[in-house]
Amino acid sequence: xxxxxxxxxxxxxxxxxxxxxxxxxxxxxxxxxxxxxxxxxxxxxxxxxxxxxxxxxxxxxxxxxxxxxxxxxxxxxxxxxxxxxxxxxxxxxxxxxxxxxxxxxxxxxxxxxxxxxxxxxxxxxxxxxxxxxxxxxxxxxxxxxxxxxxxxxxxxxxxxxxxxxxxxxxxxxxxxxxxxxxxxxxxxxxxxxxxxxxxxxxxxxxxxxxxxxxxxxxxxxxxxxxxxxxxxxxxxxxxxxxxxxxxxxxxxxxx
Amino acid sequence: xxxxxxxxxxxxxxxxxxxxxxxxxxxxxxxxxxxxxxxxxxxxxxxxxxxxxxxxxxxxxxxxxxxxxxxxxxxxxxxxxxxxxxxxxxxxxxxxxxxxxxxxxxxxxxxxxxxxxxxxxxxxxxxxxxxxxxxxxxxxxxxxxxxxxxxxxxxxxxxxxxxxxxxxxxxxxxxxxxxxxxxxxxxxxxxxxxxxxxxxxxxxxxxxxxxxxxxxxxxxxxxxxxxxxxxxxxxxxxxxxxxxxxxxxxxxxxxxxxxxxxxxxxxxx
Numbered sequence: 001x002x003x004x005x006x007x008x009x010x011x012x013x014x015x016x017x018x019x020x021x022x023x024x025x026x027x028x029x030x031x032x033x034x035x036x037x038x039x040x041x042x043x044x045x046x047x048x049x050x051x052x053x054x055x056x057x058x059x060x061x062x063x064x065x066x067x068x069x070x071x072x073x074x075x076x077x078x079x080x081x082x083x084x085x086x087x088x089x090x091x092x093x094x095x096x097x098x099x100x101x102x103x104x105x106x107x108x109x110x111x112x113x114x115x116x117x118x119x120x121x122x123x124x125x126x127x128x129x130x131x132x133x134x135x136x137x138x139x140x141x142x143x144x145x146x147x148x149x150x151x152x153x154x155x156x157x158x159x160x161x162x163x164x165x166x167x168x169x170x171x172x173x174x175x176x177x178x179x180x181x182x183x184x185x186x187x188x189x190x191x192x193x194x195x196x197x198x199x200x201x202x203x204x205x206x207x208x209x210x211x212x213x214x215x216x217x218x219x220x221x222x223x224x225x226x227x228x229x230x231x232x233x234x235x236x237x238x239x240x241x242x243x244x245x246x247x248x249x250x251x252x253x254x255x
Numbered sequence: 256x257x258x259x260x261x262x263x264x265x266x267x268x269x270x271x272x273x274x275x276x277x278x279x280x281x282x283x284x285x286x287x288x289x290x291x292x293x294x295x296x297x298x299x300x301x302x303x304x305x306x307x308x309x310x311x312x313x314x315x316x317x318x319x320x321x322x323x324x325x326x327x328x329x330x331x332x333x334x335x336x337x338x339x340x341x342x343x344x345x346x347x348x349x350x351x352x353x354x355x356x357x358x359x360x361x362x363x364x365x366x367x368x369x370x371x372x373x374x375x376x377x378x379x380x381x382x383x384x385x386x387x388x389x390x391x392x393x394x395x396x397x398x399x400x401x402x403x404x405x406x407x408x409x410x411x412x413x414x415x416x417x418x419x420x421x422x423x424x425x426x427x428x429x430x431x432x433x434x435x436x437x438x439x440x441x442x443x444x445x446x447x448x449x450x451x452x453x454x455x456x457x458x459x460x461x462x463x464x465x466x467x468x469x470x471x472x473x474x475x476x477x478x479x480x481x482x483x484x485x486x487x488x489x490x491x492x493x494x495x496x497x498x499x500x501x502x503x504x505x506x507x508x509x510x511x512x513x514x515x516x517x518x519x520x521x522x523x524x
Contacts (some may be wrong), residue, residue: 044339062341062369115292117321122419124369152292155445157321159310160293163345196293197312197319237291237323240504241338243286248503 009185034236044154048146051134057150061126076121080109111203137180164193308335342444344416351476378425437480444475
């Protein structure tokens with residue numbers, strides 16, 4: 001007998017003790033794990049586990065543009081390919097890129113573009129391939145986070161990193177970092193990303209209903225969460241090199 | 256005539272051209288701080304100026320890093336020496352190139368940069384030979400793209416390079432031309448200065464300990480030829496070790512110990 005998982009949403013998204021269904025507080029993030037530099041053939045790569053999301057990102061570039069007519073004579077281009085694995089969701093996902101994947105690819109491209117100095121690479125392209133191996137809500141935010149890591153790992157000159165998180169409203173209350181069920185059954189979903197060199201929003205999408213006061217409040221909530229995630233990103237990038245340094249410092253650094 | 260020119264290449268090489276950048280990478284031993292893109296290096300913009308790999312923010316209040324690299328202060332400039340990145344050709348660089356295409360007008364070479372290099376046949380023959388001292392400038396001496404085949408490994412020099420046009424290359428000069436033997440390996444281009452070492456100390460040590468010829472080029476490719484395959488393998492392992500630990504302190508001594516240990520383990524002397 002094949003396992004059939006019914007796509008039913010629970011009536012209440014908060015437990016009786018006031019916590020969320022997965023046992024988190026209202027503004028608690030899911031556990032996040034990041035790694036950089038695991039794909040050998042890519043120029044830069046990163047891996048992210050954010051709750052149940054498992055995402056790989058690979059960066060290639062600067063290199064020639066294929067097809068050639070896409071290249072621009074005065075600046076480089078950034079292309080983002082967001083793809084979901086067939087086994088990443090409950091019902092098999094058809095492998096061909098659909099409307100949703102094309103949209104997210106475009107949104108992520110626009111989100112990452114202000115970071116790069118594309119005018120220094122006329123006629124060339126940077127390509128970011130993002131593969132979602134396991135999806136459980138908030139993949140576009142996780143993808144923006146992991147793509148920034150992969151770009152930094154590739155040694156592409158960047159103004160800063162970008163970090164993204166989703167805030168939303170479930171059962172009439174604002175929460176940070178929505179999971180899959182909360183995303184579908186909740187009232188509102190607001191993914192947003194910040195570029196840190198000017199602290200401006202680089203990605204803002206909105207789905208559901210919320211009044212203006214709540215909207216302002218949720219942006220503040222998002223920023224608090226983003227600061228934590230940004231800290232993790234920086235540490236991940238540094239630790240790759242600091243680990244090797246400490247291996248051989250022999251106590252010299254401790255002076 | 257042309258063959259003679261090629262044979263003269265097979266000498267031992269001393270790399271004096273590539274020592275410019277070493278001071279920057281090798282730097283002062285006290286600053287080995289790893290920084291990442293977007294990190295604020297200093298907010299004291301009166302006393303410091305943004306150098307290589309850094310940028311001022313819009314309000315001119317902070318200097319921020321652009322790359323993942325090592326922070327370094329040189330007089331009043333703050334630099335970030337990248338730990339990873341691509342090679343940007345500059346005029347005067349000697350690079351190892353692979354012929355990937357040719358037509359009667361020009362060769363196209365892969366030089367591990369974002370653009371392919373262009374080698375015109377007039378740049379493969381010495382000027383005075385072109386004029387023709389024997390036949391008085393006869394037409395059959397005119398340069399053509401017969402000299403090299405697709406798949407050849409060449410050592411070339413960059414004549415001109417900017418970010419708009421494809422870099423132009425030449426094979427006329429000392430040590431330049433086709434390589435018929437040896438091994439070419441490639442590493443991350445920003446780590447090349449570390450393989451050379453301060454005033455070429457690292458490369459001298461590698462040559463002495465492994466009895467090999469090494470030619471290090473700025474695009475991250477290294478040509479090497481040893482006495483036998485055992486030495487060549489040891490040398491490749493040593494270079495990979497240098498690449499991995501390029502940002503640590505006391506590398507030259509550690510590599511020398513490593514090679515001596517490996518020699519005992521592998522039974523070569």
